[in-house]
Amino acid sequence: MSLVRDISPRTIERLSLYRRLLLPRHEGEGSYIFSHDLAELAGVTATQVRRDFMQLGCMGVPRTGYRIGDLLSGISNILDAPSGQRAALVGVGHLGAALLNHFSGRWRWLHIHAAFDTDPAKTGGTIHGCQCFPLTDLSHLVRERNIELGIITVPKEHAQEVADLLITSGVRGLLNFAPLRLRHPATIYVENVDLTSAFETVAYFSRSRSSSALISEPHRGFPSLDDRKLSGGCF
Amino acid sequence: MSLVRDISPRTIERLSLYRRLLLPRHEGEGSYIFSHDLAELAGVTATQVRRDFMQLGCMGVPRTGYRIGDLLSGISNILDAPSGQRAALVGVGHLGAALLNHFSGRWRWLHIHAAFDTDPAKTGGTIHGCQCFPLTDLSHLVRERNIELGIITVPKEHAQEVADLLITSGVRGLLNFAPLRLRHPATIYVENVDLTSAFETVAYFSRSRSSSALISEPHRGFPSLDDRKLSGGCF
DNA sequence: TGAGAATCGTTATTTCTTTCACGACTATAT
């Protein structure tokens, strides 16, 4: 399968982004893209794009670019499990339901297979195309249906117990939206989506770089220069 | 105001997290916490915690710890704008509504002041306590009400135009939930919350570190060791 | 066919972030 090892989280995230940006440009086998064009779409440098693709083993051709079909299959080779992966979402509140809607039927190889909640008003039916079960069924269903991932969208008071339940039921990775950090064994991968931190970070940097320091500062969130000029004048 | 400069995005995110973890423990002026206790709550190392607080100018006392009140005011001093900050959310779909609910009335100094949508069915009223206006009012209201931040939860087809509109209307920072990267001038800070990348990242690492490589690997998402033992046995 | 310019692949370098390591300090017990 995937012979390439040791790809950093940052690179994985970019690969996911590259794929989304490349898909609409994949028209037939004759479609190519230059590193600097993709770089501009992705908001990164051309060097970074080339380096990322180097790790995939995807080779480009000078003055021609990368064949988009190659890139897409190279990325899929890394990101997608051959037999697909299933996730369980726990906590069908506003955020949980929004995620069900957001991810519903979007990919074949990775999808939310079932949702869980303690509220009887929410269970028993289908929400945004996803079956919703009582939490008491979780352990059984995770095992039986081979669910590998858990998405936690419950209030923070219950996040840890839900995480424990998911882990003991056999999931190997968690996507946590609760505003805290989960305790977990080293065998489980946990990705935190911290909406509060994101909001406060924007607030901070939006004023810290108010009028001064417009030069340099290749901080995350601000554009950086490269081989060639990017984003020259947005308007 | 904040005399401290050049705090990295990573540190800012942790400060936001520390504050949330500290607030419930702040009972009176006699409450203290050790760096390693907060580290465990935050899922980082004790050294990291100490270093972060060093940047705030918050001093602890050996064998006593840090006074929680000092930490909270130190963090607030960095994160919170003295006169508060307002955000506008654009795109009251499932995700937008969930965020309105999530952030509604949570903080004094930072809040979503108004929501915008093109759908007349959604505008004119209040959603989760937030007034919702037609998109055509955005430019006017952003200016008049001094809104500094934009939250973009529109479909990707409209994300760039909404960003442009927000920027020309005067916001200085964007929190982008659309699954692409926005073009923007260097004076604007943009934080991307990429739900798809997050989901695919969990999927990737949940299987890449399946049964092997349980040792070391202090990668993001996996726990790391430190001065003292953390998370010794989750169950 | 050869000159010129654009693009790639990759090593070296720089920059950023985290961890290590250890002296200094403080509470506690004897």
Place this chain on the structure above:
DNA sequence: ATATAGTCGTGAAAGAAATAACGATTCTCA
């Protein structure tokens, strides 16, 4: 008092990640 052990602050080192730089390759056009 003194010894002991636990915790802090921080310079130094290590580790990750991004960028720069440049030879090699390929297309275009005279």
